[in-house]
Amino acid sequence: xxxxxLDAIVHGTHADAFSVLGPHELEDGSWEVRAMLPRAAKASLxxxxxxxxxxxxxxxxxxxARS
Numbered sequence: 001x002x003x004x005x006l007d008a009i010v011h012g013t014h015a016d017a018f019s020v021l022g023p024h025e026l027e028d029g030s031w032e033v034r035a036m037l038p039r040a041a042k043a044s045l046x047x048x049x050x051x052x053x054x055x056x057x058x059x060x061x062x063x064x065a066r067s
Contacts, residue, residue: 001034005043008038010060026066 001009001020007058008014009021023033035054038061043054045065054063 004039004060006058010058010062031067033065035065037061037063 005014007022009017014020017036020036021032021036026032033054035043037043037054040061040063042044042056043063043065045052045054045067046053050067053063056062056063057064
């Protein structure tokens with residue numbers, strides 16, 4: 001995710017938000033899930049029985065978790 005994409009997501013101006021948000025497979029085969037949760041203090045991604053904490057990467061509520 002680039003800086004301009006991040007800015008567009010947090011300001012609600014991205015033309016295709018789900019090209020940035022949601023699950024994305026990374027080059028190393030792992031997965032990253034991005035979520036816009038503006039009122040959340042914390043969140044977790046649960047995959048099967050494993051819990052992966054989201055990391056808040058923007059003060060407006062953009063979170064990322066990897067599994």
